[in-house]
Amino acid sequence: MNLIVNGEALEVDASTLAALLAALDYEGDWLATAVNSDLVHKANRAEFQLSDGDRIEILSPMQGG
Amino acid sequence: MNLIVNGEALEVDASTLAALLAALDYEGDWLATAVNSDLVHKANRAEFQLSDGDRIEILSPMQGG
Amino acid sequence: MNLIVNGEALEVDASTLAALLAALDYEGDWLATAVNSDLVHKANRAEFQLSDGDRIEILSPMQGG
């Protein structure tokens, strides 16, 4: 499937958000995910179906002012 | 008819805005009129029908900053 | 003898500065004395001869900024 992950176009074989994270070796409960500009809760990643062209943001804590 | 003219409740016998101005002895082309918060052009005062409870503003030039 | 002590004219029977202090019931080592605008050391008060019209200042610690 063609996705845009953190701004980069990727072709990944993953039907759900959880699968995508696993495929890309993301793990840890300090991650936050959004698909097409909307938050997807940790709890919903497993059943969240991805579609071609989805824009996914995977964020984690950083310094801030 | 019961009208509110420049904030004061009046009972006037005038069916049009033009008639009201005449009845109250208003004259002069430097006057501007509004009924219920909308401008009524000079040209339209004659045919502008007033209704009971209408709020009329009759304004003229003053100093301003 | 006519003296001016702390700005007040007095007639006192005292020939030395020490005698004057005693006569006026001044005591304490926290006092400083000047005669006619010059310091008179504690140690010199006993032999310091006063003359008619001398101006004596007797000062002690006070608050200051």
Place this chain on the structure above:
Amino acid sequence: MNLIVNGEALEVDASTLAALLAALDYEGDWLATAVNSDLVHKANRAEFQLSDGDRIEILSPMQGG
């Protein structure tokens, strides 16, 4: 005679200030002269005798703030 004229050491054959000015081709009533830090009036230049080592200043108008 050895003189210091406007800061420069010169040997000039001139016994008076007026002679010095002439020798150095100075002229004009807009000049002011001082010898050894004192003003010498225009009128006195002719009789003003110079001595060896005198410091002479010859000034004229300039821009100023």
Place this chain on the structure above:
Amino acid sequence: MFELFGATLPSRLLLGTAQYPSPAILADAVKASNASVVTVSLRREMAGGREGEKFWSLIRALGTRILPNTAGCHSVKEAVTTAKMAREVFGTSWIKLEVIGNQDTLQPDVFGLVEAARILCEDDFAVFPYTTDDLVVAERLLDAGCKVLMPWCAPIGSALGPVNITALRAMRKHFPDVPLIVDAGLGRPSHAATVMELGFDAVLLNTAVAKAADPVGMARAFGKAVEAGREAFGSGMLEPRDVAVPSTPTFGRAVF
């Protein structure tokens, strides 16, 4: 010379007409200030009244441009209707748009201001928005169709002068090509000169002149200060330096 909405104005001073000791002093002050524009307003006329007519004749006689305001309006609706009434009475589409948002500081309600500006610009008014020094609000006003901006430099009538030079500088830098008129808060001619030196295109004031002990003299003073500030802006001012440098050359100094 100064261009606004196609009009060429002989001076960069806009003067208010309120609060003068007398109509005669108002007229003299306007002349002394060499103002090219005067602001006016509308108020309720009494039955049979002629007050408005007297004032209107006085103003027309001044021969300046007229800029009606929507002073005292607190809502978009009030401001828009007042603007339309003003256009009919004064025969000009120029309008100083005021939508007041706070009774203490008489500062603009920037939300209502942008909304009213859009409505009036679409209705072909030449809108002079009385606004703050907020750059983002300024952008919105330009998007709404405004061609000129009138930031305050301090609360109306406060006479404090420019209280935030940093913001005024940023505004001038950010909008190099938009006519910027400082409106409200000026107290002294030196304040007017200061904002003109920053490159503002003009100033609008009222209270500082009208409430002076001698309004006519003060009007003249402001007129000169505005010219002075503008000329200085165009003549390339010195930047402040921390160390003193001699004005009289040190070369050729006598040594005694």
Place this chain on the structure above:
Amino acid sequence: MFELFGATLPSRLLLGTAQYPSPAILADAVKASNASVVTVSLRREMAGGREGEKFWSLIRALGTRILPNTAGCHSVKEAVTTAKMAREVFGTSWIKLEVIGNQDTLQPDVFGLVEAARILCEDDFAVFPYTTDDLVVAERLLDAGCKVLMPWCAPIGSALGPVNITALRAMRKHFPDVPLIVDAGLGRPSHAATVMELGFDAVLLNTAVAKAADPVGMARAFGKAVEAGREAFGSGMLEPRDVAVPSTPTFGRAVF
């Protein structure tokens, strides 16, 4: 109009003649500024030189009063001798007395200044002492015979403008009847207007005009600013207020 040592001066601006791009620009700047007095200096003339003569003719042609200075003098002796030489050359007993005490700030040496002032006043000079804003020093200068004072408002050539308004106010208040001329430190016309609004009698400047991109335009700007500030001082300015008050009367406002 402004009286100094019996002379009636047409303007309250005194202008320096140093550092202009050319003699022609200097002359035009003086005219544009409407200055009533120009300051000049003395320097070493080269053997056979005519520099001084050229400059002197230029200055005389301006038709203004001339105020020679003792610029660059660091000792009482230097200053006194320079003053005497200036009196002979320029034919005036007016002298701007500078005794410099610090090379960084070019500030006056107030000790040498008072001493030199006493000597020159006794010798019938009309002394214009370049001093600080120190009231006690000012008293000494008056005791020494000075009839006018010239406090700085910032270091010479710094263009910082009045850095200590509190001190300038105190000085004006303390010497209500002594002519006070702000000398040195002004950078912009608004600075000049500010000190004139405080009630100072005149300003003396040089660098801010001479080093501007357009000295003639800047000279004109300062000329107007000085007039503006003086007229404002005489016209009773508004005191700053903390809360805003409407300029347009609220009485008779329409309600929509």
Place this chain on the structure above:
Amino acid sequence: MFELFGATLPSRLLLGTAQYPSPAILADAVKASNASVVTVSLRREMAGGREGEKFWSLIRALGTRILPNTAGCHSVKEAVTTAKMAREVFGTSWIKLEVIGNQDTLQPDVFGLVEAARILCEDDFAVFPYTTDDLVVAERLLDAGCKVLMPWCAPIGSALGPVNITALRAMRKHFPDVPLIVDAGLGRPSHAATVMELGFDAVLLNTAVAKAADPVGMARAFGKAVEAGREAFGSGMLEPRDVAVPSTPTFGRAVF
């Protein structure tokens, strides 16, 4: 002690966590400042990355309250989604709401800010809006459900300190009971003390500490300055006086 959203905070200093030379220095600076709250952010994590985890552990170890921000968001949508993601990651409903409207001054887009604030307040966020000193905007934010306001005192990272004291005073006076935190623009401890003396409830800063030559020393300095300003506010400061009065009593002075 200082109450915010039911939490009792031991100090009135909120500190940012960005731009420190190292994580260790960040941790030491937070401790030295005695800050009760630190701000954090979110950024993209690389595949397989552990950066976020490291930072997150460091922050948790500080034992302070955490205030996530929406730094860099230019739209309402961005800000709202970022806030929701932050709530999930950081486990707090506190959010410093930034909707940037201008890239030069990094000032808030007050229109987007109010809209985003309304959405987040309805979603039970404890919103800390980064806003300007505009009273009317402040009213809108309170109407939108905000319980605290964070006005800037100068552009972010400018270190200019309070550039508009008049506006800050008006804000404090107008909202006596709303917690007001000065956010952005502070450069020196004296700036922090100044706004605390005006009665502001707390300050939030980052660059002034993180970019100092010695961030830990500077953090300590700011911590003390905030306490000093608050204590002064509560201790009744002297009003400035124009005429000097002696501190040492004149009564009983010796006369020599």
Place this chain on the structure above:
Amino acid sequence: MFELFGATLPSRLLLGTAQYPSPAILADAVKASNASVVTVSLRREMAGGREGEKFWSLIRALGTRILPNTAGCHSVKEAVTTAKMAREVFGTSWIKLEVIGNQDTLQPDVFGLVEAARILCEDDFAVFPYTTDDLVVAERLLDAGCKVLMPWCAPIGSALGPVNITALRAMRKHFPDVPLIVDAGLGRPSHAATVMELGFDAVLLNTAVAKAADPVGMARAFGKAVEAGREAFGSGMLEPRDVAVPSTPTFGRAVF
């Protein structure tokens, strides 16, 4: 830690002892301020009086260094004799030298000051001269033997704070190695922090603490502000910048 005349002082705050509501409050304020030095004075004792003794015991109990002053002296002779009497009573050669030259501003008579300083330095006093920000006067005081300078930052008791930052900066720059103590004119802790940030070595104040509604709280506030300012000076403060820069890094920002 801070060295003066061989003594190591635990803090950089010197506090006056005048005008407190009560002796107890004076004592508490000194403790709360952590002042390392207190200033005292001399006055006429009544025949049989014990006032001086009570005050003297109170002061000794504070355990701080004592700095007697010559407050109120208007002549060299007065100041010198007062200094000598103080040395005998207080058993210290430290003396805060005041020679007042103007009753309105209570500013120093710099002429008398330099003369008195010379006499007292020759007599082995450790002279703390209360002076202005005049660099030339400062040079004379050092020539006279002074090892420390105490410039005012505003008139005594005015609470105006530093009215001439330019002059204070110049003074610090010109005398990098001379201990400089700002004396008189401070009104708020932020003022104290400001001058300490400029690199001054210490501050001396009295009225701002003694006349506060809560002198003890205000004393504590000033104590902290002085420490904050000093630590900031040593920690390398940010220079103000005109354009805003983001504190939160823009790298890795999410895009929605």
